[in-house]
Amino acid sequence: MFYLSGAFQSAHDALSDLLQIQFSSPPASKPVVYLLITDASLIEADEVDGISWPWPRSAYAEAVRFLKNAGASEIVFDMIFTERSVHGLEDDTGFGNAIEDAGVILAKLSSNRQSSMSEKAAENNRLITERFALHVEGADEKMFHDTPYLRAPVSELTNHAKGLGDVKFVQDSDGVGRRIPLLVRSGNRYHPSLSLAAAASILNITSYQMEGSDLLLSGPSVQRRIPLDSEGMARPLYFGDSSIYDKYLLLRVIKSQIRMDEGDAPYYDPALFKDKVVIIGADATELKDFRPNPFNKANDPGAHYHGTAIHNILESGFLVSRYEAVYVLPILFLTSMLLAFVAAKYRATTGFSFTFLLLLLVNGVAVYLFKHHGMLIDMAATSVNLIGCFILATGSNYMVEARQRHFVTSAFGQYLSPDVVKALVDNPERLLLGGEVRTMTAFFSDIAGFSTISEKLTPEELVSLLNEYLTEMCDIIGKYHGTVDKFEGDAIMAFWGAPIYRDDHAHLALLASLEMQQRLEELRGKWAAEGKDQLYVRMGINSGLMLVGNMGSRTRMNYTIMGDAVNLASRLEAANKFYGTHLMISQKTKVLAGDQFTVRELDAIQVVGKKKPVHVYELLGKKGDVAENRLAATLLFEEGLTCYRKGDFVSAKTNFTAVFDQVPGDPPAIEFLRRIEALDKTESQGDWNGVFKADSK
Helix, strand or coil, rough: CCHHHHHHHHHHHHHHHHHHHCCCCCCCCCCCEEEEEEEHHHHHHHHHHCCCCCCCHHHHHHHHHHHHHHCCEEEEEECCCCCCCCCCCCHHHHHHHHHHHHEEEEEEEEEEECCCCCHHHHHHHHHCCCHHCEECCCCCCHHHCCCCCCCCECCCHHCCCCEEEEEECCCCCCCCCCEEEEEEEEECCCEEEHHHHHHHHHHHHCCECCCCCEEEEECCCEEEEEEECCCCEEECCCCCCHHHHHEEEEEHHHHHHHHHHHHCCCCCCCCCCCCCCEEECCCCCHHHCCCCCCEECCCCCCCHHHHHHHHHHHHHHCCCECCCCCHHHHHHHHHHHHHHHHHHHCCHHHHHHHHHHHHHHHHHHHHHHHHHHHHEECCHHHHHHHHHHHHHCCCCCHHHHHHHHHHHHHHHHCCCCCHHHHHHCCCCHCCEEEEEEEEEEEEEEEEEHHHHHCCCCCCHHHHHHHHHHHHHHHHHHHHCCCCCEEEEEEEEEEEECCCCCCCCCCHHHHHHHHHHHHHHHHHHHHHHHCCCCCCCEEEEEEEEEEEEEEEECCEEEEEEEEEEHHHCCCCHHHHHHHHHEEEEEHHHHHHHHHHEEEEEEEEECCCCCCCCCCEEEEEEEEEEEEEEEHHHHHHHHHHHHHHHHHHCCHHHHHHHHHHHHHHHCHHHHHHEEEHHHHHCCCCCCCCCCEEEECCCC
């Protein structure tokens, strides 16, 4: 059956997120505190304190000492010290002593892949983590996936730790961490997660037992029952994103201890950490420890994944899911039979009302069970089933809709792109004049020197060449879900992100532009063999807020885009001629497209009609596809650009000249060398900022 295929899992995930976001009550207490390494901390440590990453472990020892003296209930590191300190063995030894003195819980990572780990290292990790393994009564090995390889902290640290917990992150199909493995099986050993190790230490848990699908934790005066799913995962209740807990800077805690040793006041009052579970982790972009959760699906620190689970264990807050077919299929069957009876006996309006009431009842029960019992039941499949049965029973509206679709397709299919037609068919109200503002990506292209080429061709030859060129380019734009707006002679205007919005519009635009340039290179070989002129095309791409919709009169409309961001894309296309490049993108597009492309920063330019300069880049290719000499030339060029902006023209000239060793005759390097030669000797003084002012469009 369709439900058994798992087709509703994504909907279950989305609805469980919605329930937590809308109906989770603020926690009565907040036992967790985060100490984070942020981007600002890395910069401060490097530029102010002269300490580059990785930090010496003696610094962590200072933080541990501060937290111990402050009375923290547990100190937990969400960091894996798998390599020896670059500052020497004494650095590890000192940190190990601080760990033992304060009773610190460290992190390890399990994996089902050996990767680059040697057999000797794997065996060593197994041995030094042996003392942290748990005896779990009644455990079924089939319930827990085997992860035989462990990456543990170096022995100088592991041997001194009070506890060791696994930091394996389990993500659903959309990348969000909704479940956590509290027990991690490695062969016939069970290891606690970082959250379980910390919570068990606080609660003084002495017994671990599986009762059915529940994990029972017991101690002298406490017991916790945690429901697990069929894969041995617990589903914690998130109270919010990491901002619900207090967050402090690890660097300031380190400095606080140093200041106190010197007799000065600390940055933080030690009382802030008294009786708190302090999780030390990373929130810096460079360290890439982001773990999406229902409240923040982008950039929440991994510490929150473990902190939430600790909070749930301490307060018995885990969710119980009832998405299994044994619970859902009987409900689907009963509601289908009930709706079929009502539809056969009563009019469509009654069927609609009855369906609506059933939807309210099902979803109301789901909300009630979540709020008062922490239980998740199916809403998605039941709602879809109710709606589907109603549609099947009252299908007369289908004919009206079909006629409307036929009208729109016939009226507009001849002169609008298929994507636009589909959007109009799905929403005929889009035929009204006007539009909406959304973030999109605009594209402009123009053939360099086309006027000269066209003068040498007959009208028939010109039309044939243009048709071939435009067809090839438009096919590629369509392949990557772009919309061709219009042609202006040989120029193409297109956009991504409408009428069907996609988050990856910038990424798709760059993929399309690279493929267009590649196809042009192939076509130039073909045209050369035919004795035709070669076409070189300049392209400009920019992302930003744009107005998109039907513009024009009530009798003649054009689905198009407008706005400053659109104009900038056009300016970037024209700006290629200053640098001899063919594919220029803006900084906004670079950021939105992600890190899968290799670019070269060209300049900061002030285009015509703008007062604020924009940073522009040359798109070189996809990551891994750019030749080594091009990458080396890019580094030299960007170093030269940095010197140029500082007014250090001698160093800039040296770097730009060195570019030619990698890419002879590199046009952008030639342009900057020309500028340097043309500069007045006093240009480096005063308000010099290296911004290029384009004096033409």
